[in-house]
Structure formats: structure tokens, C-alpha cells
Amino acid sequence: MHTRRPLFTLLGANAISMTGNVMALVAIPWFVLATTGSPAKTGLALAANVAPFVIASFFGGPLVDQLGPRRMSIISDLLSSATVAAIPLLHLTVGLRFWQLIALTFLGALFDAPGTIARGTLIPDTSKSAGWSLERASGLYAVIERGARLAGSPIAGVLVALVGPTNVLLLDAVTFLVSAALISSLAKPAVRPPAEKGTYLSDIAEAVRFIRRDPFLTAMVLSLMITNFLDMAGTVALPVVARRVYHDPIALGLLMGAMGGGSVLGALVFASRGDRHRRSAVYIWSFMLISIWYPVVATFPPLAIAIAAMFVAGLAAGPINPVIDTVMFERVPKRLRGRVLGAIGAFAWLAMPLGAVAGGWTISWVGLRLMLFGTGAIYLTSAIVLGRSRGIKQMDESVAATPAGASEAQL
Structure with missing residues (x-):
């Protein structure tokens, strides 16, 4: 029941x-x-x-x-x-x-x-x-x-x-x-999980080896590091856009709020209809559509158009994390989920401060408009290249994550 x-x-x-x-x-x-x-x-x-x-x-x-x-x-x-x-x-x-x-x-x-x-x-x-x-x-x-x-x-x-x-x-x-x-x-686990003999470092090494040996997880980590790097560069650009183009701090809140609201709606749509579509197509098209806001905002359009572009980008971003989570839960054995998910999150976050530094430096070097156009072009190209990789195509394969003999609950 x-x-x-x-x-x-x-x-x-x-x-x-x-x-x-x-x-x-x-x-x-x-x-x-x-x-x-x-x-x-x-x-x-x-x-x-x-x-x-x-x-x-x-x-x-x-x-x-x-x-x-x-x-x-x-x-x-x-x-x-x-x-x-x-x-x-x-x-x-x-x-x-x-x-x-x-x-x-x-x-x-x-x-x-x-x-x-x-x-x-x-x-x-x-x-x-x-x-x-x-x-x-x-x-x-x-x-x-x-x-x-x-x-x-x-x-x-x-x-x-x-x-x-x-x-x-x-x-x-x-x-x-x-x-x-x-x-x-929540109910306690029916069976106490056996104690792990490995050290922290050996557990982390096991997680990294598991990621490296799985073509999908390797491609996904690479895609997250690239896109998080570019996303943070874009995040640095938004306050500059609000100040130099729209001359109003409220514009920054509207732009970021539009993307946030779009992402909630996008995740909601995926929750209701996500199992009807190929995961690899949803994943790659989401990243491709996110790149739209960079060239649109780079034209310094009226605020309403910039807000609409950010909303579309947020709408596209909404399904990405649910797709990733769904495939990871299918591919990663239960006994490794914590350390593998933690390692993936660490790799993804590692690129973010680098992206923030690079974004600010690039704006100072080539200017705001060129930085936005360039970042959008790199974003779109990265999504297309990653979409052709063998690892991303494996998202559509259903893999049993839990090996035989390891099916006991561990809540």
C-alpha cells in the first residue's frame, strides 16, 4: 500500500x-x-x-x-x-x-x-x-x-x-x-546499515572513481562545472546591467526574480510531464535555452524585454536539477549516494567562485556588452558539444542503481 x-x-x-x-x-x-x-x-x-x-x-x-x-x-x-x-x-x-x-x-x-x-x-x-x-x-x-x-x-x-x-x-x-x-x-531503518571500514579519504576516492568510470556522471560533472562557471559570470554582470543600463537597483531584483520565478514554473512543469520526454533532450535543450538571455540583455533592450528573457531562461533552468537527480538515483548504488552526490556538488560549486572572478575581470577588460555576447556564445556552444557526448546520451538508459543484496532500507 x-x-x-x-x-x-x-x-x-x-x-x-x-x-x-x-x-x-x-x-x-x-x-x-x-x-x-x-x-x-x-x-x-x-x-x-x-x-x-x-x-x-x-x-x-x-x-x-x-x-x-x-x-x-x-x-x-x-x-x-x-x-x-x-x-x-x-x-x-x-x-x-x-x-x-x-x-x-x-x-x-x-x-x-x-x-x-x-x-x-x-x-x-x-x-x-x-x-x-x-x-x-x-x-x-x-x-x-x-x-x-x-x-x-x-x-x-x-x-x-x-x-x-x-x-x-x-x-x-x-x-x-x-x-x-x-x-x-520518518520511520527508522528496519535494518541497521553495516559499518563502513574505509576512511574519509578512501570513501571520497571511491566516489571520485565511481564518477570517473561512469560516462554519464563524468559528462554531467563537466557540464555543471562549465555552466556554473558561466552562470556566475552572468550573475556578476547583472548588477552592472542594472546600474549602467537601467540606472535602478529595483531592476536587479526584477531580473533575478524573473529568473527565479521561471525556474519554479519550469520545475513544476517537469514534475507533471517530465517522464513523457527524453531526458537527454530536456537536459541539453534546457541549457541551450538558458543561453538566450545573454545576447538579449547584451543589446540593452527595454527592461520588460530583459525581464522576459530572464524568465524564459529560468523556465529552461527549472528541469535541470530534477533530471540530474532522477538519473543519479538510478545509476548510483544506495551505499554510495551520499559521497557521490557530495562529490558532484563539490565539483559543481568549485567552478562558481572562479566564474565570479572571471566575469568581473572580463567586464573590465572587454566591456559589458562584449562580455555578455561572448558568454552566451560559449554557453550555447558548450551545450551543443556536450549534447553530442556519449555520456549525456546515456541519460535515456534506465540503470538499476541498487545491486543485489543491498536493498535494505536505510532511512
Whole structure:
């Protein structure tokens, strides 16, 4: 008998946890600016909230496999709650030095990444329990995740204005506790997973070997590194476009909001109809359509046209993560999911700061218009070349991920 309760519980827990993450991205920089008045320290605090993801993905993935995703998600949320709560509590009591704030921010992000990985690895079992296809479950997971990110920023902004950043951080700590409580309500594993004998480094090496030996995973990692690099270059360009072309910071919010709203709708469409189309076609056409916004915005059109281009790009981006998740869950054995998903996430994120630096340098070197045209051309060419690779074509092959004798539940 199918039951949707575990899947909906997972979706709710992830939505709450992701909303808390986005609230922290708003509240922590504002807290630093309000308490120090230093933009440089504000930027450093923001970097401390983002940089640990690569490290935590590599080293947190094996923990997910060893402890089980249910337990790891709970531990991660509890530790994240404690570190976030410590910031306002120390500030209100004995005082908070800046290095302590940076340390707590870094630790909070470090603890959070394994929980994000763990909740993702619960999708196959909970979708099976609900009687849903992986495409549908992964699509809805992406819808709720993107929706939480889209709504979290304005919610946090309003709350900061109403009650102040200190109280928002306390509320943020509560969201992690709620997420932990929801995940703890999921059924415990019927069989305790056998202990792994490998070390962290050997587990990570095993994940890298598994990725390297699978043509699809290798091609996917390469495509994510390239497109994330280019996406971050484009992200750097958007504030410059808003300032130099439209002369209004509101334009930046509208452009980014259009892409975010489009991505939610795109993921929702994939959740309802994704299993009717070839995955490789959806994947490649999505990347090709994303490239549209670069040349359109490079013409410096009226704001409405630029917003429409960003919305189309977001619509195209929506199905990408659900497609990736669906194929990965089919190809990666359950015992390796945490470390493989963590390694893939680390590789993908590794290219992002490089893209940001390259984007800013390229704008200074060749100018905004040429940078946008060039980035769009590279984006489109990369999508076409990757679409012809053997690995991407394997997305349409259904592969049984769980080997014989390894079918026991591990929630």
C-alpha cells in the first residue's frame, strides 16, 4: 500500500530548512552591517556562509552513507540551529567579537551541507513509498526548494525590517529545529546499515572513481562545472546591467526574480510531464535555452524585454536539477549516494567562485556588452558539444542503481 506521508514530510522539512538558509543569507550580512558598519566585514561574513559548501560536500557525503540520511539530516539541522542561535544569544549576553561571528557562520554552513545531501538521498525511497516516479518526486522536490529560496529572501527582508536581524536569526534557528523534528518522524531503518571500514579519504576516492568510470556522471560533472562557471559570470554582470543600463537597483531584483520565478514554473512543469520526454533532450535543450538571455540583455533592450528573457531562461533552468537527480538515483548504488552526490556538488560549486572572478575581470577588460555576447556564445556552444557526448546520451538508459543484496532500507 502506497503512502505519501514520508515524501510530503521530506518535502516540508526541506522547504523549512532551505527557507532558513536563505533567511541566514539575508540576516547575517545585515546583522554585521548593523553592528559593525563595515561593508568589507559584511562581505567577509557572506563569504564565510558560502565557502564551506565545497569542503562539507566532500567530507559530509561519506558521513551520510555511514550514519544514514535520516540520522545525518537530523544531526545537521540540530548543529545548524545551535550555531545560528549562538550568534544573537552571544550578542545579547556576553558580547560577540567579529572573529567569533565568522567562525559561527562558517560552522553553520559547514554543518548544513551534509543535511542538504542527506535529504536529497531520501527521495528514491520516499517516492517509491508514495508510488510516484522519480521524475515526479525529483521535480516537486526542486519546485519546493526553488520556491523556498525565492520566497525566503523577501520574507527575511520584511522580518529584518519589522523585528530586526537578531530576532530573525533566532527564528532561523527555530526553522532548523522544525526540520529536524519532521525528519525524525520518518520511520527508522528496519535494518541497521553495516559499518563502513574505509576512511574519509578512501570513501571520497571511491566516489571520485565511481564518477570517473561512469560516462554519464563524468559528462554531467563537466557540464555543471562549465555552466556554473558561466552562470556566475552572468550573475556578476547583472548588477552592472542594472546600474549602467537601467540606472535602478529595483531592476536587479526584477531580473533575478524573473529568473527565479521561471525556474519554479519550469520545475513544476517537469514534475507533471517530465517522464513523457527524453531526458537527454530536456537536459541539453534546457541549457541551450538558458543561453538566450545573454545576447538579449547584451543589446540593452527595454527592461520588460530583459525581464522576459530572464524568465524564459529560468523556465529552461527549472528541469535541470530534477533530471540530474532522477538519473543519479538510478545509476548510483544506495551505499554510495551520499559521497557521490557530495562529490558532484563539490565539483559543481568549485567552478562558481572562479566564474565570479572571471566575469568581473572580463567586464573590465572587454566591456559589458562584449562580455555578455561572448558568454552566451560559449554557453550555447558548450551545450551543443556536450549534447553530442556519449555520456549525456546515456541519460535515456534506465540503470538499476541498487545491486543485489543491498536493498535494505536505510532511512
